[in-house]
Amino acid sequence: MDNNISVCLTFDFDAESAQVRQLEEPGRVSKGMFAVRVGIPRILSLLDKYEIKATFFVCGWVAEKYPELTKKLVTGGHEIAAHGYLHEYFDTLSFDEERSVIEKSTQILEEFTQKIYGFRAPYFKLSENTLQLLSRRGYIYDSSLMADDHPYVLNLPESSSKLIEFPVEWFLDDWVIFETHQHSPNNAFDIWKSQFDAFLDMTDIPKGHRIMNYTFHPACIGHAYRIRVLDHLISHMKTRNTKFVRMMDAAKELFSE
Ligand SMILES: [Zn+2]
Known part of the structure; x- marks a missing residue:
């Protein structure tokens, strides 16, 4: 049986956007800036080491403030995707506010x-x-929901519109593991590797949907002992013939099914 699976490594490039929106003091703001000074460079060199192309969800405000770094992601062959303008809580926005945040951040990234x-x-x-606003703006995928452990189709109310959903999970999110729960590196590796190994053995996942994804934050995974965990995880995945794909490439295939 063909056991091969694909993995999307995804990085939410928030930098200090959320802290700035919430008018936090310089100490908190500096924690977000770790992403820029340390996190992104370490991630890029790790991805280069393994010749992996990844997906970066970038806030519009971050792309405006750090254009050189954003450009570097694109010239490195990585995908940039949308993540709000100033890391907004979308569930608190009015319809018009939400539409304008999506429009503004999309336009910035499309530069x-x-x-x-x-x-x-x-x-x-x-x-x-x-979801409907994204589809109207030409998006083909979302990665924010949790209803499955492999990609699925979201049929939207407007006739024949759909999105591909790449589900996320709290335990596959570095922020929750390291910042919220302060797990040890061995624990983090264990959780992430166990899910990968178990997914590899699953036989009920439809062909073409054997795709996992992990959520990382440069300000979190970029710390010295944590980037090593990611390095070990990638190296384990490599021994299992894993293909690393950008989410948009996987999405295009699934969208046209
Ligand atoms: Zn974020």
């Missing part, structure tokens, strides 16, 4: 790359309108 295909809601929180 760096031809087209933006995907979206991840900050805090994994979206409103009743988010």
Whole structure:
């Protein structure tokens, strides 16, 4: 049996956007800036080491403030996708506010790359309108929901419109593991590797949907002992013939099914 699976490594490039929106003091803001000074460079060199192309969800405000770094992601062959403008809580926005945040952030990111295909809601929180608004703007995938453990189709109310959903999970999110729960590196590796190994053995996943994804944050995974965990995880996955794919490439295939 063909056991091969694909993995999307995804990084939410928030930098200090959320802290700035919440008018936090310089100490908190600096924690977000770790992503820029340390996190992204370490991630890029790790991805280069393994010749992996990944997906970065970038806030519009972050792309405006750090254009050189954003450009570097694109020239490195990585995908940039949308993540709000200033890391908003989408569930608290009015219909018009939400539409304008999506429009503004898409336009900013499309200055760096031809087209933006995907979206991840900050805090994994979206409103009743988010998915339809994304589809109308030409998006083909979302990665914020949790109803399955492999990609699935979201049929939207407007006739024949759909999105591909790449589900996320709290235990596959570095922020929850390291910042919220302060797990040890061995625990983190164990959780992430166990899910990968178990997924590999699953036989009930439809062909073409054997795709996992992990959520990382440069300000979190970029710390020295944590980036090693990711390094070990990738190296384990490599021994199992894993293909690493950008989410938009996987989405295009599933969208045309
Ligand atoms: Zn975020």
